[in-house]
Amino acid sequence: MTAAPIETARVWLVVALTLLGLFFSFVSMVGVLRLPDVYSRAHTASQADTLGAGFGLAAVALTVGLAGAGFKSVLLLFFIFVTNPTAAHAIARAAFEEGIVPWIEGDDRR
Amino acid sequence: MADAGPPSGDDDPDADGSPDAAAASDADAATESASAGAVIVPVEPSSTLRSTIAHVAEAAAADGAAAIHLVEIASWRNGDPESDERAAAAERVLERAAAWANADLDDSEAPGAADVEVVTAVLGADGYLFGADDYVRVLAEYAEANGADRVVLDPEYTPVGNTTLLQPLEFGLSNTSLSVETAPVDRPTRRExxxxxxxxxxxxxxxxxxxxxxxxxxxxxxxxxxxxxxxxxxxxxxxxxxxxLDSNPAFPRTPMRIVRGVIYVPVLLFEIVKANLVVARVILDPRLPIDPTLNRMRVIVGSGLPLMTLANSITLTPGTLTVRARDSDLYVHSLVPWAREGLFDGPLERWTRFVYYGRRAARLPSPRERDDVAILQGDDATEELPIAAADGGDPGSGVESESGDGASVEAESTADPTDADEVTDR
Structure with a gap:
């Protein structure tokens, strides 16, 4: 009976982390739909990966335990943190090189 | 550094020169020896550097070239932390290369050998160079200033440790008025x-x-x-x-960097969470109160890995997105004024300097205090937006390397008239 409260706390923590991950992924999706141009959309696309995937992977690590597979999910998070901004930068740079002017307030293309 | 030693040795100058060099020497012979321009050789420690210099020295002596310019393209920017050590290392390499070239010219028995001057130079140390396009621009400027018309590339030339650079460099140079050739030397089977x-x-x-x-x-x-x-x-x-890796790990610098990097991770995570909450609020707000602008920020972090760390940290933080890195400037798109102000206050720049150079380097003034920032769009704009192709693009303007940007040259030359439509319907 002694381990039960810790076990319960862990389950609730996993649920909380998953919900947080879902929330940030949802915000990111809304952002991609609502924001006006390629540059501002790239902002929120990277948001999904950082905190959305971040909280998701934290939940995974907590579920499977930090030894073994949990450690790999930390490595995965590190991988995302390196590749995700690189991809966002590549998209933004490509748009810039194509001469796409970033949308500003008062611009009528939307 | 001119060397006028008496010709000695028994090498035939044309024996293993390239077909081009041999043909040129046939035509000009010794009569017009002074008319041939100077040769530029980008230098970097490589296994074929020795034989490349031998080839260049022989060809130059045979053609009667005016000078051999041994140039190192800087992988640092003067004034950055640790730039002095890098500059000193480059000087040592250049000295060694110049000594080889002078020795080869001494040994050559071609009549022009005594007139060939050996010059060394470090190029591009006043900004960050990012790729083949920047190298081409720097080389072309130097060639113009020094009357050089030829570039000879070491087949293993790999500045900033990028092994794929030689091909685009050769391609980029072929778009300028310079003639370019790769030294026809054998790659050694064992490493020197x-x-x-x-x-x-x-x-x-x-x-x-x-x-x-x-x-x-x-x-x-x-x-x-x-x-x-x-x-x-x-x-x-x-x-x-x-x-x-573009330089050797060193003790205690490398372990210290790792330790300071570990300290940086939670700081970065905190910044990310903070910015995420602000951006989430903006996105979920029904009025969508965004005010995106493109901004320019001149950064002091050092070329290569530190700059990549800073650019990636900026992109990881929601609300700011690194669009382009050019010279020493980062072009950063910001979604809301809050993110822009945070960027200009430079906490990420300071932390990046801390990770790579320690606490003392971190204490430089923020970009705003240094006046190294500019807003490129909107009512508060302080500078013009540097997008050349904004109104449909001018395919002709990009052909010269003047724009200093091979990649955008490529983009512009492939751009078609529909470009303008694409801009407007976004």
Whole structure:
């Protein structure tokens, strides 16, 4: 009976982390739909990966335990943190090189 | 550094020169020796540098070239932390190369050999150079200033440890008025000491790192994983040690950087969470109160890995997105004024300097205090937006390397008239 409260706390923590991950992924999706141009959309696309995937992977690590597979999910998070901004930068740079002017307030293309 | 030693030795100057060089020397012979322009040789420690210089010296002596310019393209920017050491190392390489060139000219018995001047120079130390396009621009400017008309590339020339650079560099140079050739020298089967010295540390570091990673995923106590791990790490470090790391690890600098990097991670995570909450609020707000602008910020962090760390940190933080890195400037798109102000206050820049150079370097003034920032759009704009192709693009303007940007040249020349429509319907 002694381990039960810790076990319960862990389950609730996993649920909380998953919900947080879902929330940030949802915000990111809304952002991609609502924001006006390629540059501002790239902002929120990277948001999904950082905190959305971040909280998701934290939940995974907590579920499977930090030894073994949990450690790999930390490595995965590190991988995302390196590749995700690189991809966002590549998209933004490509748009810039194509001469796409970033949308500003008062611009009528939307 | 001119060398006028008496010709000696018994090398035939044309014996292993390139067809081009041989043909040129036939035409000009010794009569018009002074008319041939100077030759530029980009220098970097490589296994074929010695034979490239031998080839250049012979060809120059035979053609009667005015001078051999040995140039090193800087991988640092003057005034940055640790730039002095890098500059000193470059000077040593250049001195060594110049000594070789002078010795070869002494040994040559071609009549023009005594008139060939050997000049060394460091180029591009006043900004960060990012790729072949920047190298082409720097080389072309130097050639113009010094009356050089030819560039000879060392086949293993790999500045900033980027092994894929030679091909685009050759391509970029062929778009300028310079004639370019790769020195026809054999690549050695064994590595010369000069190069080995320069890369052993990198090799060992990358080998250790990839082996550790492999065993982390596998089982370090199982012999099969250990054997395959060693084989994999060997392949990785042989092929990539010069690509992945651009300088040797050093004690105590490298461990200190890792420790300070570990300190930086929670700081970055905190910044990310903070910015995420602000951006989430903006996005979920029904009025969508965004005010995006493109901004320019001149950064002081050092070329290569530190700059990449800063650019990636900026992009990871929601609300700011690194669009372009050019010269010493980062072009950063910001979603809301809050993110822009945070960027200009420079906490990420300061932390990046802390990670790579320690606490003292971190204490430089913020970009705003240095007046190194500019807003490029909107009501508060302080500078013009540097998008050339904004109104449909002018395919002709990009052909000259003046724009200093091979990549945008490529983009512009492939752009078609529909470009303008694309801009407007976004």
């Amino acid at each position: 000491r000069f190069r080995t010295e320069a890369t052993t540390g990198r090799f060992v570091a990358l080998f250790g790192l990839s082996l550790a990673f492999y065993l982390l995923l596998g089982d370090p106590t199982y012999w099969f994983d250990v054997v395959t791990g060693v084989a994999t790490a060997a392949v990785v470090s042989i092929t990539l040690s010069r690509v992945s």
